[in-house]
Amino acid sequence: MDPQSRFVHQQASHCESGVMSTIARHYGLPLSEPMAFGLASALTFVYLPFIKLSGLPLISYRMPPKTIIRGLQKPLQFSMRSETFRRPEDGAARLDELLDAGRIVGLQVSIFWLPFMPPDFRFHFNAHNLLAFGRDETNGDYLLSDPVLEEPVRCAPADLMKARFARGLLAPKGLLYYPASPPLEPDWKRVIPAAIKKTARAMLHTPLPFIGVKGIGRIARAFERLPAVSGPQAAKLFIGHMVRMQEEIGTGGGGFRFIYAAFLEEAAPLAGHPALAELSEQLVEIGDSWREFALAAARMIRDRDPLDPTRLAESLRTLAAREKIFFAALDKAVRQTPP
């Protein structure tokens, strides 16, 4: 049986962790999506007011694109090969060659040009990830596994080419990636604490005031100044933008806090740190509070509640304070010798 016909599509909450979890599983290592996300230390918070997209600042609840693709190499002791292309024809030819060789191939694409996506998902976001696992021999369509969707889909070559070679910020340049060697089961007791320490460090000790809990405090301050500086319409766009980054772009809800909680739960017995299970429960509660913040914000955007960014800023400050305590406790938990 050729390897592609035993390919199993799995829906995930986030594109990059979904693709990497599927690649690992396909090449012999059962790896859950939360484990892929957590081992790559992908969780964070970033607010960069000086980087603007359509007039709105960069806000992210996770590390930059490719963090998971690259970050899993060390813990899983394997290497990912990535290739980009100057000419679209070369990128198409190379993808065909790899598929013909029986591989499954990760692709970075712009979500805007994917015709199978619902229209309201289609914004110019260039760092979406999906997998190609074959071609239809009769009409040349690619067989794709998009982690955000429930089922595998098909895509005409011209459309996929456009999505792979979209230009602009984070332009994919036809990026494709695949493992050069199969991933190996790691020494969980070593890699899990290392990954968690890295996330805790990013959340608590990044020297810049835009990252981690300091970044949450920073955006709370921006919320307070909103209506006075830019008027109610612009204030609503800013608030809505933050909620989109938190709830919409394949975050699994609560700005990736729930997927990270799932990682901690799974990690607890593997790492021999039972405290992680209890901390996972705490993070679920923090995720719930992020969702409450999102709902309160959305209600203000639709004028169901009066627009009051100061009230939202208070929620954000509370969240920053809770995450500060949480990540400090997390850091402490993995620094202790397991009982």
Place this chain on the structure above:
Amino acid sequence: MDAADVPQENIVTYGGHAKAVYARTGDGRLGLVRTSGWEAEEIVTRQAVEAFEALAKAARERARAGQSSPLEFHMYRARMDVSLLAQASGIWRWRVQRHLRPKVFVRLSPALRTRYAEALGIPPERLESLD
């Protein structure tokens, strides 16, 4: 969030699709749960879509009134702004800005029209129309 609390609100922005989120399932562990959407997400996605729709509508009216070129309408309809269109077409920002003026637009070379059409994902002849 418990699986029973995962919103199932069939929101329009999912277009009949479902996503997956992590929540506490029946066995007490966190796992993937299917969701047909949450109102809060629908509100913010629609807000972003409607912002572009409003810009496109205003641009179409300006183009009809001869105050702007159809390029501005097509730009917003493709959910772009001047910076993004400049990057997507490889044409300098200030030139794109200039091409939004009707008088400059009518004199655009076929080569430039093709580049814009390609960046916007429409056939070149559609660039002149307002639909």
